Amino acid sequence: MTDPLDTTSDRRPGGCTARIRAQVLDAVRAELAESGHQGLTMEGVATRAGVHRATVYRRRRDVGGLLVDVIDAAGEMDRQPPDTGSLRGDLTALNQEIKESLAVQPSFAVALMAASFHFEQAARAQTQLWRDRYAQCEMLVERAVERGELPAQQTDARSLLIAATAPLYHQLALLRTDPDPQLPRRAAETAVPAAAAGAFSVRQSPQVAAESRPAIPARTPGATR
């Protein structure tokens, strides 16, 4: 990762700087899961990481920057989407992963979502991370088209993936209801026949296309900008 704020001249690839970065990120994750972003301070992170406070400030200028750092690091992880041999199986496995990350206590993923309501830059990084994750998972849809499970070149992969995974986020992160063991499979099974029936067709009527509006900015009431 290119870090414009990391101007240390003595860094060596995979050496001291990489190790310190890992220590700092581990500390941010631990503090975040334990006490949320409200409890996150540059000093607390330095203490937990066992590094000097100035080292933390050299990486990022504030807590919002540290959050961006952990979100970026999550995006750097090489995650292969599931490959079970069927679209239904792949989406169920994907939902199972999402369920595990949201239902664990304390959930680092939920803490990041909470933080992204408060830090504009964290919200942007989180949005980018999700965009990348959904882009990685588009191959599930491509494989389903190749297998003949979906009509060729008619499916908006991202819309299908959002529809298949949204009930997990809504139920576990927002509604905070029981983690229904059927939910990963049920959400997948809802999306697959709809996709096969063309509900995520990329074709738009001219009227619908004309109604499209520009993207809205991240909505973070009272966010630290």
Next chain:
Amino acid sequence: MTDPLDTTSDRRPGGCTARIRAQVLDAVRAELAESGHQGLTMEGVATRAGVHRATVYRRRRDVGGLLVDVIDAAGEMDRQPPDTGSLRGDLTALNQEIKESLAVQPSFAVALMAASFHFEQAARAQTQLWRDRYAQCEMLVERAVERGELPAQQTDARSLLIAATAPLYHQLALLRTDPDPQLPRRAAETAVPAAAAGAFSVRQSPQVAAESRPAIPARTPGATR
């Protein structure tokens, strides 16, 4: 509403107390939308409402309590679910309402979601509000069964409603992407054929039922308890 903390003996139904409550709630909503729950203080609410600080404290003992108050008030509003003559139309109209509440800037609904990550009691009130809202909307599903659009007595109305509305919450409150004008209709059209095909069947296999776990508590990392 029964308010155990409102012990003023001079209240008259619809009179002074009701008016002051309305003023305080309006002030909480305005402050919340403007500066988020981080900017919410008992003093700021009193000033904006034009009442004495003690009046605010008599209603609720802290900011978390004020949030519960506005959430409870939202639940008291008499909202009739849409009745368009078809399940697809009803769900599209419902999603249109949700889209409008989430995409408006600033969004009071999004501010409440953000707050519920931080205040345990607000999270509980928000969960209850959603439960009530989905319960009110179950009549959409009942009417669809009566019209023969769905198989009788086989559809878990709440699961269907969550599946139909989740993409709105996920895309607008969490992913923060463009408010796609097709989304309300598309999310409805995804859920309807799945429901007709029995994806939200209430029947559980014995194995699935055995895997059921108890409800998890509201996850609010670093929440004020």
